[in-house]
Amino acid sequence: MTDQTxxxxxxxxxxxxxxxxILDQLALPHETIFETVKTVQDGHAAIKTMKTRGxxxxxxVAALSLAVDASTRQAQGEFGDSASAALTFLxxxxxxxxxxxxxxxxxxxxxxxxxxxxxxxxSVDSATAASVVQLYVQAAEQMLVDDVQDNKNIGKHGADFIxxxxxxxxxxxxxxxxxxxxxATAGWGTAxxxxxxxxxxxxxxHAYCTETRPYNQGSRLTAYELVxxxxxxxxxxxxxxxxxxxxxxxxxxxxxxxxRVAANGDTANKIGTYQLAITAKHHxxxxxxxxxxxxxxxxxxTGQDIVIEERPADELTHVAGIxxxxxxxxxxxxxxxxxxxxxxxxxxxxxxxxLISAIVTEKGVAIKSPGQQFxxxxxxxx
Ligand code: MRU
Numbered sequence: 001m002t003d004q005t006x007x008x009x010x011x012x013x014x015x016x017x018x019x020x021x022i023l024d025q026l027a028l029p030h031e032t033i034f035e036t037v038k039t040v041q042d043g044h045a046a047i048k049t050m051k052t053r054g055x056x057x058x059x060x061v062a063a064l065s066l067a068v069d070a071s072t073r074q075a076q077g078e079f080g081d082s083a084s085a086a087l088t089f090l091x092x093x094x095x096x097x098x099x100x101x102x103x104x105x106x107x108x109x110x111x112x113x114x115x116x117x118x119x120x121x122x123s124v125d126s127a128t129a130a131s132v133v134q135l136y137v138q139a140a141e142q143m144l145v146d147d148v149q150d151n152k153n154i155g156k157h158g159a160d161f162i163x164x165x166x167x168x169x170x171x172x173x174x175x176x177x178x179x180x181x182x183x184a185t186a187g188w189g190t191a192x193x194x195x196x197x198x199x200x201x202x203x204x205x206h207a208y209c210t211e212t213r214p215y216n217q218g219s220r221l222t223a224y225e226l227v228x229x230x231x232x233x234x235x236x237x238x239x240x241x242x243x244x245x246x247x248x249x250x251x252x253x254x255x256x257x258x259x260r261v262a263a264n265g266d267t268a269n270k271i272g273t274y275q276l277a278i279t280a281k282h283h284x285x286x287x288x289x290x291x292x293x294x295x296x297x298x299x300x301x302t303g304q305d306i307v308i309e310e311r312p313a314d315e316l317t318h319v320a321g322i323x324x325x326x327x328x329x330x331x332x333x334x335x336x337x338x339x340x341x342x343x344x345x346x347x348x349x350x351x352x353x354x355l356i357s358a359i360v361t362e363k364g365v366a367i368k369s370p371g372q373q374f375x376x377x378x379x380x381x382x
Contacts, residue, residue, distance in 0.1 A: 010023075010181070010182040010183060010224075010225055010228055011023070011182065011187065012025065012052070012057060012182060012183045012184075013052075013057060013060060013061060013064070013144065013186055014034060015064055015141070015144060017071070017137070017141070018068060018071050018072070019036075019068065020036070020037040020038075020043075020061075020064045020065060020067075020068045021034040021035065021036050021037065022034065022035055022037055022046050022051060022052050022061055023051075023183065024051045025050065025051055025052065025053060025183060025220075025221060026049070026050065026051055026320070026331065027331060028183070028220055028221055028224055029220055029221070029223070029224040030322045030329045030331070031322075031329055035051065037061065037064075037065045037068065038068060038069065038072070039065065039068075039069045040062075040065050040066050040069050040093045040096060040097055042065060043061055043062050043064070043065025043066065043069075043097060043100075044062075044065075044096060044097055044099070044100045046061060046065075047061060047062060047097075047100040047101055047107075048100045048101065050215070053179075053184065053217070054179060054180065054183065054184020054185060054257075055104035055105070055106045055107075055184070055257065055258070055259045055260075055291070055295055056106055056147050056151075056184065056185040056186065056190070056292060056294070056295075057183070057184050057185055057186070058100070058101060058104050058106060058107050059104070059106035059107045059109070059110040059143065059294070060110075060143055060144050060147060060185075060186050062097040062100065062107055062110065062111070063110050063111075063114060063139075063140035063143050064140050064141075064144065065097070066090065066093045066094065066097065066114075066136070066140065067136065067137045067140040067141065069093065070086070070089060070090060070093070070133045070136060070137065071133060071137055073089065074086065074129060074130060074133040079129035079133070080129065081128055081129060082129055083121075083122045083127035083128055083129055083131070083132045084122060085129060086122070086129040086132040086133050087118055087119070087121075087122040087132055090114075090115075090118045090132070090133075090136055091115060091118060094111040094114060094115055094118075095111075097111065098111050101309055102307045102309050103259045103260060103268055103306065103307060103308060103309045103347065103348050104259040104260060104295075105259070105260040105294070105295060105296075105297040105300075106259075106292070106294045106295055108297075109294045109297075110143060110294070113139070114136060114139055114140065117135055117136060117139045118132060118135075118136055120135075121135040121136070143186075144186050145186075147185055147186035147187070147292065148185075148186050148187040148188055149362070150292045150293075150361075150362035151185055151186070151187065151188035151189055151190055151193045151292070151362075152188055152193065153362035153363075154190050154193050154194065154290050154291075154292065154360055154361060154362050155188065155189075155193035155194050155196055155197035156197055157360050157361070157362070157364055157365050158191075158193070158194030158197065158255065158288060158290050158360040158365070159194055159197035159198045159201060159203065161288070161358055161360060161365045162174075162194070162198065162203075162252070162253050162255075162286065162288070163198075163201075163203055165286060166252045166253070166286070168203060169203075170202060170203055170205070171205045171250055172198060172203050172204055172205055172250070172252050172253070173204070173205045173206040173207070173208065173248065173250040173251045173252065174194075174195060174198070174204070174206075174207055174208070174251065174252070174253045174254065174255050175207075175208040175209070175210070175236075175241060175244065175245075175251055175253075175254045175255075175276070176191050176192060176195060176207065176208070176209050176210070176218075176222065176254070176255050176256060177191075177209070177210045177212060177218065177238075177254070177256045177269070177270060177272060177273055177276055178210075178212045178217045178218060178222070178256065178257065178269065178270035178272075178273075179192070179212070179217040179218065179220075179221035179222045179225070180192045180193075180222075180256070180257035180290065181193070181196075181221070181222060181225040182225060183221050183224075183225060184221075184257065189225075190257045190258075190290040190291055190292065191255040191256050191257045191288075191289075191290040192222065192225060193290070194255050194288070194290055194360065195207050195226075195231065195255065196229065196231070199229075199231045204231070204232070205232070205250050206232050206233065206234065206250065207226055207231055207232065207233040207234075208233070208234050208235075208236055208244060208251065209222040209223055209226060209233060209234075209235055209236070210235075210236060210237065210238045210240075210241060210272065210276075211235060211236070211237040211238055212238065212270060212272065213237070213238055213272070213316075214271075214311075214315045214316040214345060215311075215315055215347075216319075216320070217270065218235070219235055223235050238272050238275075241254075241275070241276055241279055242279045242282070242283075245279055245280070245282075245283040245285065246283065251285065252285050252286060253280075253285055253286035253287070253288055254276050254277070254279075254280045254285065254286070254287050254288070255288045255290055256269050256270075256273050256276065256287075256288070256289055256290070257269055257270075257289070257290055257291055258289050258290070258291035258295045258359075259295065259348055260295060260297050260300065260306050261289065261291060261295050261296045261297065261359060261376060262297060262300040262301060262302050262303050262305065262306065262353075262376075263296075263297070263298045263299075263300065263301050263302075263375075263376050263377055264301065264302050264303075264353050264373045264374060264375075264376070265353030265356055265359060265366070265368070265373055265374025265376060266302050266303030266304075266306075266350055266351065266352055266353050267289050267291075267303070267350065267351045267353070267356060267359070268303065268306045268308065268348045268349070268350050268351075269289070269348060269349070269351065270347070270348060270349075271346055271347060271348055271349050272349070273348075273349055273351050274349040274350065274351045274352075274355075277351045277352075277355035277356065278355065280355070280357075281355055286357045286358070287351075287355055287356055287357050288356075288357055288358050288359075288360060289351075289356055289358070289359045289360065290359075290360045290361075291359070291360075291361060292361060292362055293361045293362060293363055293380060295361075296361070296376050296380060298376060298377050298380070303350035303351075303352060303353075304350075306348075306350055308346050308347065308348050308349070308350070309346070309347040309348060310344075310345055310346055310347065311345045311346075311347045312345070313343035313345060314333070315345055316337065316343050316345045317335055317336065317337035317341070317343060318333040318334060318335050318336065318337075319333065319334055319336055320332070320333050321333070321334065353368070353373050353374050354373070356374070359374060359376070359379075361379075363379075363380070364379075366379040
């Protein structure tokens with residue numbers, strides 16, 4: 001089960017039946033520390049503290065933490081023969097896991113699908129605790145497998161779209177934001193998956209990644225993945241994006257991920273995405289959102305309805321790093337902001353659909369006619 005990706009690709013989620021480990025992304029890029037997740041409380045804490053982050057990875061770790069927890073309880077006889085006892089535990093755990101982070105819809109989508117499977121499993125006459133838990137575990141495991149394949153399809157569709165749009169000139173540079181790679185998914189990645197695909201085809205000249213303040217997913221995680229994959233890459237800080245586009249005409253696309261895509265295509269993603277879309281429009285280049293179809297929320301009509309998570313002030317007032325203690329790296333934070341300053345720290349912003357050129361999913365590429373909005377409902381029912 002753990003070999004979801006090629007040997008050269010980073011892995012943030014290691015799973016075998018009954019055993020789940022997550023890569024502690026707070027320790028990257030300095031240290032590679034895997035933590036064991038045994039319970040839904042462990043899964044919830046890993047997501048809330050951002051040891052696991054990225055919309056698809058959040059959903060998968062939540063689902064698998066419950067798979068491991070429920071399997072252990074089942075093996076210990078906690079549910080007896082009672083299908084309804086197993087159902088009650090699974091359903092209350094999903095509700096609890098949903099409280100970890102609010103913006104990425106993938107978690108809510110996964111919880112709704114898993115809940116439907118639980119209800120169905122418990123409703124058959126022959127249902128036992130064992131059968132209910134087993135069907136839950138199978139469904140959660142399938143999410144891990146499906147996500148890698150979805151990402152590979154996103155990579156292919158996105159690379160095709162860009163090459164067709166700008167011409168196959170082997171000279172395509174791109175800018176990306178936040179982290180959307182193997183660390184944010186079950187493997188391969190969404191926006192970063194497209195960059196991997198362009199690179200593998202020989203069409204990528206250079207990848208630029210933003211630092212992504214305040215949490216530095218770009219400089220800590222995306223830069224780490226790009227170096228790991230030997231993709232030619234350069235780090236810029238968020239405020240350099242417009243200058244980069246002005247000076248470097250080979251940058252022909254900005255590619256980002258998504259935490260929630262509304263029915264009209266408005267997209268919530270890491271804070272700073274909106275300003276990148278504005279600068280892409282000003283410079284006349286593609287602005288591409290890459291996400292699995294599980295990031296599309298047809299129940300949310302427009303971006304105005306998306307709940308934006310606000311994170312603690314210290315993520316903005318401090319920078320994280322390491323100090324060496326007795327020859328070992330120890331994570332630490334250093335305050336950079338003036339004492340007593342007020343802080344606003346929204347973790348995401350919403351990019352209006354009119355600034356988005358295309359939304360790339362595993363099912364294909366959603367585009368719109370000039371002056372029109374996306375119709376994600378029609379797109380999903382192609
Ligand atoms: O706060 P994070 O690190 O969970 O935010 C992650 C992002 O915004 C990603 O761009 C998004 O989840 C897509 S990950 C494939």
